[in-house]
Amino acid sequence: MAAVVVVTVAFAVASLALLWVLRASLESSTDAASQSRAADIVAQLRTDAPAELDRTLLATTGRTSVVQVLDAGGAVLVASEGAPSEALAPALPTGATTRVTEVRGARESADYRVVTEAAAGPTGTFTVVVAAEQDPVSETLSTVAALLALGVPVVVVVVGAATYLLVGRSLRPVERMRGTVSAITTADLSDRLAVPATHDEIARLAVTLNSMLGRIEDGHTAQRRFVGDASHELRSPLSTLTAALELGAERPGFLDVELVRDRLLPEAQRMQHLVDDLLLLARADERGLALRVVDVDLDDILDAEVIRVRAGTTIGAVSRVHPTQVRGDAVQLVRTVRNLVDNAVRHAVRTIVLGCTTDGAHAVITVSDDGPGIPAVDRTRVLERFVRLDTDRARSAGGSGLGLAIVAEIVAAHGGTVVVGESDDGGARVTVRLPLAGPAHPPVAEKR
Template identity: 40%
Template sequence: MRRRLRELSLRARLLLISAAALVLGLAAGGVLLVAVLTFAQGRAVNAEALETARGVARLVDQGQLTDPIQVTPGVQVQVIDEQNRVRAVSATADRLVPILYDGELTGLRDGDGIMIPGERIGFDGEAWVVKDTAGPATQPLQILVARSTSQQSQSLHLLQVTLLIAFPLLVALLAAGLWRTLGAALRPVDALRAGAEEITGGTRAGRLPVPDSHDEVRRLAVTLNDMLQRLDTARARQRAFVADAAHELRSPLTNMRTELEVAQRLPDDTDWPALTDDLLADVQRLSRLVDDLLLLARSDDGGGRAVSRRMEQVDLGQLVGEVAARYPGVRHEDATGPLPLVADPDALARVVANLLDNACRHRRSTVTVRTAEAECDLLVVVTDDGPGIPVGDRERVFDRFTRLDDGRARDAGGSGLGLAIVQELVRRHGGSVTLGDAEPGLRVEVRLPKGDGGAPRRRGAETRPGRLREAESAAMITKE
């Protein structure tokens, strides 16, 4: 059963559920209506019969009882004594046999009633009989009033037949209206499905139709369009990334192929070590570019794999000094005291190496790297006396494969990924990178949040040079 329901459309399932709830509700309402009407009519019959009995009792007490007793049609009255002899009756009542048998009469109190078969006293259906007592206490008289319930039974029967006929028709009409209403309510959803199918088939632009209503379907359409826009942006960025990567990889591969083709035609007395040095430089450049692309591709996964899991406490000043020592002509200005920081030392070494590599590539004479403490942050500041970067381009240089006009030559060694990698690694550490003016040149400031000075040191300082050599090999300085 459940499997068949799941095979139906959403519109059909909603209709079935609504129709079932409607049938149950109407059935419960009909039963309640019949029960209430039956109870009300029973109370009315009992009240009328009891009022008649009390009226006859007053006549008995006043000595004005007539024979026959005047009553409304459909009512029989008997006045009997203690020996169950009939003393007075209404026009249609039996003068010899009491309305109730001895056993029924004995257990009946004044004001109470009992239902008896109507054919016993000539009524159709059933009759309601009430009892009252009148006269002196020494010779009491019992007054029995029987009232026919056939009229009430007929009205109840008519109501039941009406409900049995009207309810199915009402359910059918409501189901038809509900089917149309559900169709109108689900039409925007069907439009979204059709739009998604057209987008999948490539027959329309990547946007879903947004309904005019201000309901959940509209909010769903807006959310889906936002998601599609983000997917389009990510897809365009991925295509651009792949195209730029292919373009960057083509240059060293072309150089290597050219050098190898030329080497095939060189005489035996060629300076082969010089040729292998040129090839090795291209291989190193190619390896460095592949490593950069792999790091950025992993960072795009959103899993934070651009920073390794080897988070430990390091001394930022010592780490920067060890990286700066591998760059001739770079001056390191260390802080007066230790700068503890919980971070990935390889990633931070990569950040410093990329900044120094960029500064050395564009300097005129000097490059300075300085570490300091500023309130809640630790600073790494790299300055050079090169041409600097215009203010309008300082955000753009962090984009991948971005080169300014004076740095586009690939022979300079840049691939346009260094600052993008710096920004990504610093962001993974919760920090920020900003560019500013120096006198003259460019000033790059890296802010990193302070670490817990009491964090345990997982590796000693004596092992850090080995890791720095690893980072240096991954971001090798371009050979002049």
């Protein structure tokens, strides 16, 4: 409809302009022929009397309908054959310029376009009148207008139909995409849209939608895996607690202090830690981590971890800490360092090394161990949730597979990066880089 309206308006304006230009052109051509005839007659009247005029100058043609020569009083002296007996224009004074006027003749339908020009001869002053009927011009304009009136609607209909068909054909791939997308459900997100070989906007739309579907599938797969892994991790401590409680219900004397301290309480604490980790990751997925940004001394955090490791484990802790201060959330940064240290202690053989320093506009934290290390192909994957390698870093080592994932979330919220590499002793080295100025856009802290 928009195309039809635009084309109709455009053709209407163009038709009016064409008729106006055509009328001006025809009238200009007629006036030029009349002025030429009048000039020839004026030239002869300068030497001859009106009765001596060359008869060819008084003859009419297709462009000249009437020729008259008037005296100073406006009376017709000589005229072309069939010319009206009355003068078509008044006499001009001597020295007057050429005039072009439109007049109506004696006959009802005779409209003339008249050229008058003054002439001074040896026998007096005369006025030459040359007129052309307007009927040929009007007939030509009427014919062209009729053709336009018939042709423009046909062209508009053709344009409307062609536009409808072509636009519909060009949007047909979009309709196919819509049908494909509407058929995709969460049960199977592997379907993709067919990409047309047109290399145009429709093809780019298909590529973009396929990319979006891929991200949705990855997110859905990760969510299902996350729920499955979380359920699996919670099943073990819950099974232990349930079995102990059922046994205690049948044999109350079985629940002694030693069982509670050595078996039940560690399982409950493990489940509590796992639930806390899951809640943190869920909040991070939903709206990002809420950071309370303050000045944080990283060297104090690492020194405290060195003391904790030396006091609570048989693993040696080497400190290579330099005074380093950043802007960040102190609680979350403590949790980051503790997760890295616990991970290193869990897999170290004899020693872990903790270090922090500054590098330009960043603070650099490193935690290394002398354990079995992490293969290069898995160093990015271990930062994902519930990822454990089939080596000494297995479930039997006591980890849930969330420690490094939480580190990655906290560091990303601070605008930093985490890189897993190899230590000098062949074990794993985790390097965290944090901007000294803090996160560029820290999330607003939650109100409790």
